[in-house]
Amino acid sequence: MSTATPYRRLSHRVRALPGLLARAPWWVLVAIGTATTALGLLLAVRPLSSLTVLGIYTGVSCVVSGLGDLIARRADRGRLSLLTGIGWVLAGVAVLAWLGRSLQLLGPFVAGLLVVSGVVRLLDLRRGPTSERLLAGAFGLSEIAFGAVAWLWPDATLLVIAILFGVRTAGFGLSLVWRGIRAARRPSPAPTDATARRPGSPLLRWAAAGAVLLVAGATLAVSEQFRQGVPVLDGFYDAPDDVPDEPGQLLRAEPYDGVLPEGLVAYRIFYTTTADDGVPGLASGVVAVPEAAEGPVPLIAWAHGTVGVARACAPSLGRYAITPEGMPAMDALARNGWGMVATDYIGQGTEGDFPYLIGQGEGRSVLDSVRAAHQLEDLDLAPETVIWGHSQGGHAALWAGQLAPTYAPDVDVVGTAALSAASDPLALAELVTDHPGALGASLGISFVLAAYSWTYPDISMDDVHPAARTLVEEAAARCTGDPGTLFTVLTGVAVSQDTPILRADPSTGAVGRRLRENVPLGPWPAPLFIGQGTDDEVIVARLQDDYVARLCAAGRPLQYTTYAGRNHMGVLEPGSPLNADLEQWTQDRLAGLPQQSTCP
Known part of the structure; x- marks a missing residue:
């Protein structure tokens, strides 16, 4: 002892x-x-x-x-x-x-x-x-x-x-x-073990x-x-034993009982598409048409904005896949006799890797949803299609419009509208690097890194700072509508002034190269409309101005309209002038009228 x-x-x-x-x-x-x-x-x-x-x-x-x-x-x-x-x-x-x-x-x-x-x-x-x-x-x-x-x-x-x-x-x-x-x-005697261990009151x-x-x-x-409240996948999204090689094939459909704009009836669809690596893939979505349509119904192909990258984030899982909240000119659908197909993209709802800001995967999902919608029984759809997209969906719309002639020549795209579009992912990454404390910046970085690491072999989670890896992976597992995403946003703000989430500048190396590959530069055979709020806190107006100037310099005709005082979601609100502009622009496209370019 x-x-x-x-x-x-x-x-x-x-x-x-x-x-x-x-x-x-x-x-x-x-x-x-x-x-x-x-x-x-x-x-x-x-x-x-x-x-x-x-x-x-x-x-x-x-x-x-x-x-x-x-x-x-x-x-x-x-x-x-x-x-x-x-x-x-x-x-x-x-x-x-x-x-x-x-x-x-x-x-x-x-x-x-x-x-x-x-x-x-x-x-x-x-x-x-x-x-x-x-x-x-x-x-x-x-x-x-x-x-x-x-x-x-x-x-x-x-x-x-x-x-x-x-x-x-x-x-x-x-x-x-x-x-x-x-x-x-006043020097005092050192504390003894007895006093150090004295219990409190x-x-x-x-x-x-x-x-x-x-x-x-x-x-x-x-x-x-x-x-609680996280969507749960049901059997509708289960992959079949054999997936057809041909993209745009409707595999199953059922009535959709979600909340819809007045005068519409909807169906949930499950169809084939093409993954970014060229192999067959699966996607889901919702098709809505007027209840009392007279004659063939033109389609609006809607590309939704950022909702997350997890499989359970698919809008068709919830009750608001097509709704006036967060979507423009919804009252114009029934009034004009237009239908809408809203894709979830590959990897949301269905199995697969979600192509967040990956143009090929986004664009193919949009175009194949139009193909699948035309195979629904008892629907009389016109061949003309107009593509709308907002935020991430604006990026998807731009890619769908430029891919249509080569990937889906059977889809008659007569116009593409990109609203508050994430048109230049590389410029966005550089902006986040300069302003890391921007609200939601950590979400965007997390979604991009997750999706790019799934798709590209030269990008992995090793590109993330070790201390931030848990933040990135947890963010990628949540949807923006989940209450738990608040943790991710607050955590991202808290760490924004500390060590960068990425090890290296995202504009350099493999990440920068892949971001640059996903900037849509056209050409667009059909007329192109770009709408942007001047007070957008997510897609800064300066970035859209630069992108439009780049397209104009390359000889891409387009119509660029800005909306004073409107922020990222404000351009879509019922009182926003964008709604009337988008409705009139779409009517002109379906009527086959020429578009006047706003490029100098």
């Missing part, structure tokens, strides 16, 4: 750095405290950096703790003590080894640690006074609840951990400064336990509410 005592004291001192510093000279405390406070404040506002430091701290702490156990318990010769020490060392080495690739394990590690700690507390309730057991039970249940939340929301958990780590570091530094100042004014402990349990329960309840 006497032989082990020095080693036990060494282990105790290794784990009690604050206590050792408390015995240092006052000026040492002030110096170290000031530096630690500055570091903590810096980490608190730079969460990605904080995660990296926390990962290093966690790894080193595990190794030191394990070595301390091995040294202190060397004389015990106990197998459990040996395994515990070795386990801590191996855990620390594993954390440090993975830092260079990702901090994804940190969230599950924290979640597992909280759950295990809570379970251990509950298992230990058999001993001690009743009051102590009740307190331990409250803290144990709260730890399990927080562990469950950490497992469900790893991106938000990592952010909270990072910020709290910075705040705690700053708090520790301030305490050292305060101790140093007090020691300089029972009333305070009960209040703390109740508060922690209440917060844990509320957090778990809120997180469960956030998880």
Whole structure:
């Protein structure tokens, strides 16, 4: 026993750095405290950096703790003590080894640690006074609840951990400064182990336990509410055993019971298309036509904007695939006798890789939806098609319009309208690099990186900063309409001023090359209309101006109309003048009238 005592004291001192510093000279405390406070404040506002430091701290702490156990318990010769020490060392080495690739394990590690700690507390309730057991039970249940939340929301958990780590570091530094100042004014005896371990007021402990349990329960309840309402895929979207090679083949259809503009009836469709690598693929969508149509019905092919990149984000899964909310001139459909086919694109609803801002995949999905709609029984559709698209869908519309003559010459496209279009993905990436704090910028980066890594072999998640990889992957697994996306947006804003999400400038390397490939430059055989709000907070008007000037310089005739005071979604609101302009422009296209170009 006497032989082990020095080693036990060494282990105790290794784990009690604050206590050792408390015995240092006052000026040492002030110096170290000031530096630690500055570091903590810096980490608190730079969460990605904080995660990296926390990962290093966690790894080193595990190794030191394990070595301390091995040294202190060397004389015990106990197998459990040996395994515990070795386990801590191996855990620390594993954390440090993975830092260079990702901090994804940190969230599950924290979640597992909280759950295990809570379970251990509950298992230990058999001993001690009743009051102590009740307190331990409250803290144990709260730890399990927080562990469950950490497992469900790893991106938000990592952010909270990072910020709290910075705040705690700053708090520790301030305490050292305060101790140093007090020691300089009136030296006091060093605290003993007895005073250091003195328990707090029972009333305070009960209040703390109740508060922690209440917060844990509320957090778990809120997180469960956030998880509700996520669309669930049904059998309609199941892939058949044999997928036809020919694109645009209607495989199945059924009535669509979602909310529709007045005077329309709709069907959900499931059809073949072509994946970006040229192999057959599957897509879904909704076709809506006037209930009392007289004569053949011209089709509007609608390309929806950003809703996410996950399979469950398909608009046809919900009740608002074709709706006046977020879609332009919807009242014009029944009034003019127009139908609409709204694709989900490949990979939403159906299996496959969603082609977010990948022009070939987007454009093919749009054109094949028109082909499939014409195969619906009991519908009399005219051959003329006008393509509309907004935001990401504007990018898809531009690509569909330029691909039509070569990919789908049987689809008679008489006009393409791109509204608030993400027309130049490369310029958007450069804008996000210059303004990383823009609301939703992290979502856009995450969606692009996920989709591009699925499609292009020269792009992978290794292009993402290790500390941000969890953020990107969690964002790619959610839809913009999910309440949980709020976590992603807030996390993205919080990390925006820290280490960039991408390792390198997105305008360079493989990412930049692929973005450049997906800028649609035409030509467009049919007339082209581009509409843009001057106050757009997502697609900045300057970027659209530059894109239009580039097309005009290349000899691409088009009509470019801007809408003063309208933001990204404001151009689509019922009171926006774009609606009347788009209706008149579409009427002119279907009438075969020429378009006057606004290019100089």
